[in-house]
Amino acid sequence: MQLIPSILVTGGAGYIGSHTAVSLAKAGFRVVLLDNYSNSDVKAVHGVRSLINADVPFYEVDCRDKDALIDVFRTEQEMGHEIKGVIHFAALKSVGESVENPSLYEDNNIVGTERLLEVMREFDVENLVFSSSCTVYGEPEVVPVDENAPFLEAESPYGFTKQACEKLIVDHLKPNPEFNAVILRYFNPIGAHPSATIGESPNGVPNNLIPYLCQSVAGIRGALQVFGTDYPTPDGSCIRDYLHVMDLAEAHVSALEYLFKDKLRGKDTGWRAYNLGTGKGASVLEVIEAFEKVTGRSVPYSIAERREGDVVAIWANASRAKDELGWEAKRSLEEALNDSWKWQKKRPDSQ
Numbered sequence: 001m002q003l004i005p006s007i008l009v010t011g012g013a014g015y016i017g018s019h020t021a022v023s024l025a026k027a028g029f030r031v032v033l034l035d036n037y038s039n040s041d042v043k044a045v046h047g048v049r050s051l052i053n054a055d056v057p058f059y060e061v062d063c064r065d066k067d068a069l070i071d072v073f074r075t076e077q078e079m080g081h082e083i084k085g086v087i088h089f090a091a092l093k094s095v096g097e098s099v100e101n102p103s104l105y106e107d108n109n110i111v112g113t114e115r116l117l118e119v120m121r122e123f124d125v126e127n128l129v130f131s132s133s134c135t136v137y138g139e140p141e142v143v144p145v146d147e148n149a150p151f152l153e154a155e156s157p158y159g160f161t162k163q164a165c166e167k168l169i170v171d172h173l174k175p176n177p178e179f180n181a182v183i184l185r186y187f188n189p190i191g192a193h194p195s196a197t198i199g200e201s202p203n204g205v206p207n208n209l210i211p212y213l214c215q216s217v218a219g220i221r222g223a224l225q226v227f228g229t230d231y232p233t234p235d236g237s238c239i240r241d242y243l244h245v246m247d248l249a250e251a252h253v254s255a256l257e258y259l260f261k262d263k264l265r266g267k268d269t270g271w272r273a274y275n276l277g278t279g280k281g282a283s284v285l286e287v288i289e290a291f292e293k294v295t296g297r298s299v300p301y302s303i304a305e306r307r308e309g310d311v312v313a314i315w316a317n318a319s320r321a322k323d324e325l326g327w328e329a330k331r332s333l334e335e336a337l338n339d340s341w342k343w344q345k346k347r348p349d350s351q
Helices: 015-027 042-052 066-078 093-101 103-122 159-174 209-217 247-258 284-295 319-325 333-346
Strands: 006-010 029-036 059-060 083-088 126-134 181-184 188-189 224-227 242-244 271-276 301-306
Touching: 006 066, 015 083, 015 126, 015 247, 029 042, 029 066, 029 103, 059 066, 059 093, 066 083, 066 103, 066 209, 083 103, 083 247, 093 333, 103 126, 103 159, 103 181, 126 159, 126 247, 126 319, 159 333, 188 209, 188 247, 209 224, 209 284, 209 301, 209 333, 224 284, 242 247, 242 333, 247 271, 247 319, 271 319, 284 333
Parallel strands: 006 029, 006 083, 029 059, 083 126, 126 181, 181 271, 188 242, 224 301
Antiparallel strands: none
């Protein structure tokens, strides 16, 4: 039987995973989704299937459950669809929650990655794209940050888990020279699919700026809290590099294609890291202003104390991704904010 190569997307019902699944399918890959629904729901899976007009397979599995992971790889194989690559998104991602419950983050993020690597080795799956984060750099000494910046002490347990997972991957390569990995360190993904069919749908109270902002404007939440306006930045609020999720999704396709072209095979390391961002920083107050301008809606907000674990200012030098992957961000902050609001308005919990 002719085996058809497939791409397993862990965290595939999540925010970035669902958007990446759509981009992968449109690029000609067969997509297999896996998620434990800890911070996602089945609506995202339905949205992906609707957008690509195909019955994408889905497995409700926790990456820490090695036996369940093995069953996924074996089932796909027995159905004539051999998994040839993995994009690993599955992780908890809230800085604030990680400060409150660090052991949960270490168990979920690090152990889940370790189990996945073990199963990939058992099934001879050699290509991995890993979802990392700019938090691995800690409080950077120089901005914009490039990939040669040192890993400073993580500002949060979440950041520590991303550092630890990157080390796991690099260590995995040493006894497995056939293995190849692209590590994508992205900055702050925002926005939604322009159709508003899928978007960011956190369970419960959002931990990230844009979904909370949108829910505040929709009347679902109270005023948005701006955590600190006394930072050493032009307006006193934290600065981040906000990247449209569709730009980010397309970067994962570029990374996978890069691996399949054997760009890393035979090199000394077998892995390569890339920053993904726009190269421009925007403060929290600037984001509020841009949202109000593009949507015509007023954002209710109040000033709060600084939040533990927050980096002051960080944005990307993403030139390596442009030079080697042929990828660069194309969509503006305003477009991302407008798409976020379109998604919020379409949701049934909007007012």
